[in-house]
Amino acid sequence: MALDLREVQGQIVRQQSALTLRDIQAVSPALATYTQNSISDDLWKRLGLSARDRSIVTLSALIARIQTIGMLPYFNIALDSDVKASELSEIVTHPAFYSGWSNALSAVPSLKAIFAQCGIGADQLPGVSLQLLPLDEAAEAQRAAAVEQNFGAVARGVVQYTTDLLFRDLLLRPALAPRDRSLVTVSALIASGQVAHITYHLNRATDNGLTQAQASEVLTHLAFYAGWPNVFSAPPVATDVFRERPK
Numbered sequence: 001m002a003l004d005l006r007e008v009q010g011q012i013v014r015q016q017s018a019l020t021l022r023d024i025q026a027v028s029p030a031l032a033t034y035t036q037n038s039i040s041d042d043l044w045k046r047l048g049l050s051a052r053d054r055s056i057v058t059l060s061a062l063i064a065r066i067q068t069i070g071m072l073p074y075f076n077i078a079l080d081s082d083v084k085a086s087e088l089s090e091i092v093t094h095p096a097f098y099s100g101w102s103n104a105l106s107a108v109p110s111l112k113a114i115f116a117q118c119g120i121g122a123d124q125l126p127g128v129s130l131q132l133l134p135l136d137e138a139a140e141a142q143r144a145a146a147v148e149q150n151f152g153a154v155a156r157g158v159v160q161y162t163t164d165l166l167f168r169d170l171l172l173r174p175a176l177a178p179r180d181r182s183l184v185t186v187s188a189l190i191a192s193g194q195v196a197h198i199t200y201h202l203n204r205a206t207d208n209g210l211t212q213a214q215a216s217e218v219l220t221h222l223a224f225y226a227g228w229p230n231v232f233s234a235p236p237v238a239t240d241v242f243r244e245r246p247k
Helices: 005-010 021-027 029-040 051-064 068-080 085-093 101-105 108-118 137-151 156-167 178-191 195-207 212-226 228-232 235-244
Strands: none
Touching: 021 029, 051 068, 051 085, 051 101, 051 178, 051 212, 068 085, 068 108, 085 108, 085 178, 137 156, 178 195, 178 212, 178 228, 195 212, 195 235, 212 228, 212 235
């Protein structure tokens, strides 16, 4: 489903934070034109990513940057693009660990309103205790050893939480497919300007099924939602990742 910001005001939930194209035109006709022509009529119709993937990338960037003004319409667009309510719940949970707790909490009011309007209760969302996905013991041992070597003597708590909460819990939760979870992580890191951590997670995303062409389109998409400077920091890293990966 293509994004049309002229129809945002017709989404199932309306709040003061959901701007219409007319609102934007009243302040900046140029911004309104760019919004419609470059984002709605062009970016979201590019074939490199599905509307579902674009929704995940967009929401991850908005949460990472605490940009609540866009959360309401894009949560609705995500639902229209076949992102399940259970997946949206995980898309809000995941960035808490990669962008910070307050960033994740900033998304709660908009999604809570949508869930209430749709009649989605907590009993329909992923629980705390789930049957986790299988762990790649060899890869995890290698990762844990590297983290231990780099941070073990400096921040023991960080090392322990990284293992117990991230790699043996969060990343194995089945309510969000590994490729989708990687999309959230990589998008949040780029949107936050965290270049140093992109290499590992882009490699992991590729292992989880993200293609080089799709990764390229993620960068293109994020230019509009995270800004050109944040995106321009990522291509050199992505180039190295794909150059060094087995052909």
